[in-house]
Amino acid sequence: MGGKEILQKARAEGRILLTEIESKELITEAGIDVTETKLARSKKDAIGISDQMGYPVVLKIASEAITHKSDAGGVRLGLLTPEEVGRAYDEILASVSQKHPNAAIQGITVQKAARPGIEVIMGMLKDAQFGPVLMFGLGGIWVEILKDVSFRIVPLTKKDASSLIREIKGYPLLEGRRGREAADVTRLEEALMKLSAFVEKHPEIKELDLNPIFAYADGYLAVDARIILETKS
Numbered sequence: 001m002g003g004k005e006i007l008q009k010a011r012a013e014g015r016i017l018l019t020e021i022e023s024k025e026l027i028t029e030a031g032i033d034v035t036e037t038k039l040a041r042s043k044k045d046a047i048g049i050s051d052q053m054g055y056p057v058v059l060k061i062a063s064e065a066i067t068h069k070s071d072a073g074g075v076r077l078g079l080l081t082p083e084e085v086g087r088a089y090d091e092i093l094a095s096v097s098q099k100h101p102n103a104a105i106q107g108i109t110v111q112k113a114a115r116p117g118i119e120v121i122m123g124m125l126k127d128a129q130f131g132p133v134l135m136f137g138l139g140g141i142w143v144e145i146l147k148d149v150s151f152r153i154v155p156l157t158k159k160d161a162s163s164l165i166r167e168i169k170g171y172p173l174l175e176g177r178r179g180r181e182a183a184d185v186t187r188l189e190e191a192l193m194k195l196s197a198f199v200e201k202h203p204e205i206k207e208l209d210l211n212p213i214f215a216y217a218d219g220y221l222a223v224d225a226r227i228i229l230e231t232k233s
């Protein structure tokens with residue numbers, strides 16, 4: 001399904017929250033690198049997809065009603081064998097059905113486990129006065145506790161993309177201090193420019209989150225994506 005169909009389908013179903021798979025599909029069309037992700041509708045399916053993708057894999061709950069997958073016990077990382085995939089599949093369903101007994105579940109996504117990198121986040125939100133605004137920050141505690149993020153109004157210039165990344169307090173982490181590898185900041189800037197163009201093209205999107213993106217010495221990979229649509233457009 002292409003981006004247009006995804007948006008139409010969600011609308012037709014009266015949904016404003018896109019699933020991770022749908023969000024990743026749209027983000028891929030925007031030219032941003034994301035982890036390969038497929039929907040499994042049974043345990044057998046999940047194992048088959050894992051065998052095909054190659055291990056290690058990650059399993060996550062796919063439900064239109066659940067936005068915070070980890071909180072629901074809906075994420076299992078670093079699965080190395082078909083047995084581990086089978087067990088994780090059951091555990092995710094058990095945990096989610098306990099925490100969200102009424103949530104409709106589409107299935108479970110199987111995705112390539114991304115190699116560790118520096119966790120960063122990119123997002124878009126709409127300001128009442130300025131309209132769409134892009135956000136950049138470091139992932140994990142940096143954003144949750146230290147609120148170390150920066151903002152720029154869409155459309156971004158190249159200079160905006162550059163300063164958006166460089167003005168966060170944690171920027172030295174991306175430069176690779178104390179023997180750590182540096183992040184490919186140029187590719188992150190390119191991703192921000194692509195996101196800006198994508199947001200301009202889709203006024204029907206109200207909110208967007210790529211949390212986290214793993215930044216590497218050569219490129220980056222978004223491992224989670226969430227898109228929320230405007231109620232009317």
Ligand code: ADP
Binds near residue numbers: 069114211224
């Ligand atoms: P949530 O809905 O809770 O935000 P995420 O999809 O972000 O769920 O997954 C939770 C965490 O698991 C991420 O912050 C990231 O550290 C890790 N993770 C998620 N997907 C992958 C992946 N494909 N490869 C490696 N790590 C991942």
Ligand code: MG
Binds near residue numbers: 211212224
């Ligand atoms: Mg996430």
